[in-house]
Amino acid sequence: MSPITDRTISLESEVRSYSRSWPVVFDRARGSKLYDDEGAEYLDFFAGAGALNYGHNNPALKKVLLDYISDDRVMHSLDMFTSSRNDFIDTFNSLILEPRGLDYKMVFPGPGGANAVEAALKLARKVTGRESVVSFTNGFHGMTLGALSVTGNSLKRGGAGVPLVHATPMPFDDYFDGDYPDFFYFEKMLTDSGSGLNTPAAVIVETVQGEGGLNPARVEWLRGLSELCRKHDILLIIDDIQMGCGRTGTFFSFEEAGIVPDMVCLSKSISGYGIPMALTLIKPELDVWEPGEHNGTFRGISAGFATAAETLRAYWADDAFSFEIRAKAEKVAKRFQSIVDVTPGITVGVKGRGLAQGIECATGEIADRVSQAAFERGLLIETAGPEGQVVKALPALTITDEELEAGLEILEGAFASVASGELADSASIIPGREESYA
């Protein structure tokens, strides 16, 4: 056991963030429960920001992983062929792509979501010979320079240290509260040869903007965007890093819209066990890469391939899991609405889709207080949105009904306490601890 000390904290950069909201030392975890180093239990409505859709240390995956390691199977292999890699490719194709009538080639672009995005952007630019990419207001795609240039958040953008270029933001769905027709601006810019918009190689979009505040795009809007791209010969990249792998109720979040993107970025929950892995799907005709033109050290996380393949077999061989997710999603939606109904002063509405739902508060400060009150009551839940004004629930998709109910109960209490102004100053929350963690 390693209790946290001032010295340990001082050894880390000030850039750390989550440990500021939840200043305890986590040690063990299973399913939707985390335990700190003093044994206290926390219910998890955060799920590794979407990297733990199957819960912490999911027993089925754990068995596969332990066997894999015990048997000295290949752990690291760049893009060499390995048994587990081949198995993943075949399984992904047979359980995910083929049943959905999708024809994609797979790129293993590196260990994280930003790699999946960077690879997609590079390929889109190479294929089209254009540099510019259209992103959307409040989109979030990663912290590396290429991914950051299509990300909206001004704090993150400011960290780049160079002007972020080759990307133009367009209004996401409902950016104007439905006051204007979809794509009225984007389409006008595309068709007006004097608009000054650099013709884009691609658009990159999330179907539900997670970090942006759980803004869901309507299926009509996604279809319209897909149609617009087709019409103007622009590639459509869906960033399904946070919303894929079942988060919205189907494996890909764009299934409901019935669209077929030119490229799809996956990461976070693709390995299923929190092991870094990423995957970029590309239409076969876009595969113009030279061998080795994009590479990287961590493209063959074979233990990740093994757990990833197991998630597909365990959860995606039939529709049962999808139904479960949607049932839970409905429960969340209903409960969130009832919370909103009774907290008119401090909440604005329910946002999101599937098991990515949240409650928009009047201000970021209120959302922070709710999240803090939840933490005091043993629930981990974060905030999102440009002002951090959305309390964002991202429970594991495998959360039990009891746990879900318990978490919603806590959250309701947290909102109630903030609504009634009972929340103590944050300085007094966990007496005696503040000095160490400030």
Next chain:
Amino acid sequence: MSPITDRTISLESEVRSYSRSWPVVFDRARGSKLYDDEGAEYLDFFAGAGALNYGHNNPALKKVLLDYISDDRVMHSLDMFTSSRNDFIDTFNSLILEPRGLDYKMVFPGPGGANAVEAALKLARKVTGRESVVSFTNGFHGMTLGALSVTGNSLKRGGAGVPLVHATPMPFDDYFDGDYPDFFYFEKMLTDSGSGLNTPAAVIVETVQGEGGLNPARVEWLRGLSELCRKHDILLIIDDIQMGCGRTGTFFSFEEAGIVPDMVCLSKSISGYGIPMALTLIKPELDVWEPGEHNGTFRGISAGFATAAETLRAYWADDAFSFEIRAKAEKVAKRFQSIVDVTPGITVGVKGRGLAQGIECATGEIADRVSQAAFERGLLIETAGPEGQVVKALPALTITDEELEAGLEILEGAFASVASGELADSASIIPGREESYA
């Protein structure tokens, strides 16, 4: 067991590269041995391109990892505090930093080396308010847009699809075969206010350029560079992603030069088990980041923290491992020189330092043939350099003397066979297999 098929291969992008050189399916591995799915054994002089310095599935680390997973310790945690994370921070400080008199703060920038580089470049630009970075000829730093802009390789650069800017290459050590004084060009450009060089925020450099062809910088050159940076108020970033973690004989590859970089990038072997992890070390006074200004999903690979901490305890608590590495390095150097001595037509010389040594061939085609001949004899060894002209040995640092000897033996044979022109056309190497893997 998943035998590879045409169908599986066709599901992957043409960007794959290693599987072209070594068209077998790897399945199991231990130490310096890999086994394919038919049980054939391969000796590994590649070591995951430097990600497996402690060998495949190192038993000491394996035990820690199995226990970690079995005990349901936290696997994924973003930048929340975890026991294993704290333990890693403290252990890294007490076993690595303090004994070397180094004072750094740690940034966990994401799962891979490119993240470590991107974070360093972002911070250097933010601290100095300048955009430009000086890189070096044949440097290699990663495939994301920021990292790619400081990478020399033209094939990789061409993949970006946008002009790579904000970086200027300068000649690496010995770029002109010692004909000109060190930094004669760089220093002139810095001191001449009419030179047109954008004053750089930082220089980023490898002490031995791995992908660039095992070009070692002399300690005098590194000291000169450090001095030059200090004099002109430029930050010095050492990319120790491939050469750190003991590869050159000391934990950091820059120790021999006695310099103290402003930032250090680590990844590849830092976790020790092939688990994706990265670390950027920064001088405390450079820590000007806002909380969350740089973030990412895979910054808390807690199983990786656990194996990483164990590598430090197992290998870096005293000097013994360093001595072993250097002894092996000497053996390699001697043997490589004797190979060069007897193959005057096809080899040019020995390159590299520590256990990152190679033999420069007259052409890339010769080096390819040697690598292919070695593979036929059961040895995995890759090529590097702008023309792929360097046969690059990167054995695990933990390789046994017998394995090292066996590998060198095979390599000697491979060189001899290429020298004597006996190598069969690659089409006939593994009869009956070519169609599947082409």
Next chain:
Amino acid sequence: MSPITDRTISLESEVRSYSRSWPVVFDRARGSKLYDDEGAEYLDFFAGAGALNYGHNNPALKKVLLDYISDDRVMHSLDMFTSSRNDFIDTFNSLILEPRGLDYKMVFPGPGGANAVEAALKLARKVTGRESVVSFTNGFHGMTLGALSVTGNSLKRGGAGVPLVHATPMPFDDYFDGDYPDFFYFEKMLTDSGSGLNTPAAVIVETVQGEGGLNPARVEWLRGLSELCRKHDILLIIDDIQMGCGRTGTFFSFEEAGIVPDMVCLSKSISGYGIPMALTLIKPELDVWEPGEHNGTFRGISAGFATAAETLRAYWADDAFSFEIRAKAEKVAKRFQSIVDVTPGITVGVKGRGLAQGIECATGEIADRVSQAAFERGLLIETAGPEGQVVKALPALTITDEELEAGLEILEGAFASVASGELADSASIIPGREESYA
């Protein structure tokens, strides 16, 4: 006399454009009349694209110019003090700035409008420390790299050969035919910290977009923009290169709106005699330049200062000229409306303001035919707009009522002929000449 030959034409780049529409050799000019080398007369509704607001070889200016040259006054002086330069500065201040209550410092940025724009953009970026500039759809600001990046036209932009960055286009007034509130998009992007819009140093805007198709901004829109800039600490740059110097009825085109831009770009008619000259006006508090930080060879066109000062004395000492312009403008507006009224199939409406008015045609091809028919009848008039769909009248402000009437008469005839489909194929317009000028 130099008759044009194939050989002469072949010595010039294919980039030439006006000589394609008007394939004759012009030789002499006075007021609103041009004469070709065979003595044919042309009425000028083009006025050097706004560079000849006071007509060709205006007699008052001509006398000043001839005296200036005859007396061996300084012709070229960089930014040395000269009598004529001082006189211009004082006269511009006393006749233009002071009466309007404007407090600006003058920058002489080089000989052309693009220099005025480049200087303004550079200074705006230096003052604010931001790189990005907001431009407007169909804006036109020049062909040098900085000016081109804020220009909308895709043909011109494509000529840059590098991606044009650091600028984001926003919808100009009435871009959506009044369907949406002014600045609904721009303001939302500015206030949403997750919008992805790089906070701009400045906006650059024309009050009437000349090249863009004579799109006038309403005074309310200009006031709204000015207010928006003030609120968000963004500099407002008015590009008055084509619309300044009286074109819209007042010396500055923004006077009617009652706004005070932070910077104003002037060129074209500022010298009054077609002599290249440019002027950037900046608010005194923005004058943060180091001596010589921006320079150039042709910033002291002293003969131009002399004619420029004379234009101010001759035309801007009182309001008479303004009244004249507006009276002519009304005449044009009325006549244009009556043309539109009788050509419903081929015209869309009247556009513009002051003596910058045009008739929008249904297609660019129709506008071309009208311009061609006018040329056949002895009238020079060009087209503008992204599709070249606007027949754009830019007569000299000094045009006589008779000339104006005559020109309008010809134009009416040209429209009528196109409307009635009588226009011959362009190949047969000027028989025997086509081969030489193609």
Next chain:
Amino acid sequence: MSPITDRTISLESEVRSYSRSWPVVFDRARGSKLYDDEGAEYLDFFAGAGALNYGHNNPALKKVLLDYISDDRVMHSLDMFTSSRNDFIDTFNSLILEPRGLDYKMVFPGPGGANAVEAALKLARKVTGRESVVSFTNGFHGMTLGALSVTGNSLKRGGAGVPLVHATPMPFDDYFDGDYPDFFYFEKMLTDSGSGLNTPAAVIVETVQGEGGLNPARVEWLRGLSELCRKHDILLIIDDIQMGCGRTGTFFSFEEAGIVPDMVCLSKSISGYGIPMALTLIKPELDVWEPGEHNGTFRGISAGFATAAETLRAYWADDAFSFEIRAKAEKVAKRFQSIVDVTPGITVGVKGRGLAQGIECATGEIADRVSQAAFERGLLIETAGPEGQVVKALPALTITDEELEAGLEILEGAFASVASGELADSASIIPGREESYA
């Protein structure tokens, strides 16, 4: 007469520079003499920074210009055909291009040198499909964004307000005092596919760097550069804006080297009378522009075409002028050497070529004092070089032997006075004036 006042000065931006060195008001000029508004005479060794190669108000040109204006010939015409334009094209071809065996098409890119450079860079990028351009240390090409990016001076570059990219500086001839072979660095970077140098579309170079400090490139170096470009399929652009039009003794400064650039930029003295005009010459096969892809208001300065054509007839119909220039150049060289010989402490050597020669001083401060002392004695001469350390003589090419002698005499005296430390503090130079002009 307009005496300068504090008020007038305060109306101008602080960016002004020459008026700081020479704080008098110039009024009349003829040949190599300028006269201030109090009648004081100044001998001109500055010649409009190379824009007045034929002297101020050259009588032959003056007659042409007065006739042109008196006769109401077309003054302004964009790129319409005019008699004077055609005459210039034909005359330039018959007197300049044909006799030298040069085959170029002409682009009239705008009124100033920066326009000539911007047009060349745009076309080079369009033709090659590459973005990057190689420039040279201490090169100077103009103040617009494209031209500035290939300019070395850090003060000017800093004024851009955006990072200057798409250009890489290479060492100009003799940058290392002849210590290293020509192009050792550039060629290595081009041939090494791992160098990190973006393959350039073009190189842009001056044969003698004027602003950079009168650094002449040897003919061997120019030939080597031309050969290197040819070999690597890179376009060679000679910026002959300051050194063309006879400045070095031949019409084009590159004639002596016997090379044929792909593009040539001309401006400054091309009109011959200080009228802004520019010309980009391009090899016919490079003329890939669309009509109107590059345009601008001041591409048809017809009075400038008239005086320009006259300069060719008057000075370049035979070799006599060339011989005269060279004879004067020899005189200057000899006298400068003798000045250097007697001022060992304060001078370093003679620099330049033709009538672009200078004396390098030990420091910029010394050069300033010399220039100031010369001004006190009635001679206008400026300084150049990154530290302003070169006293740069750029007399009119038409200067009489007596004037040349007189100027050299003054300069000798100025050097002598600085050498002997007699120079009074600049504050006391022109008593009573300092307050006004500071």
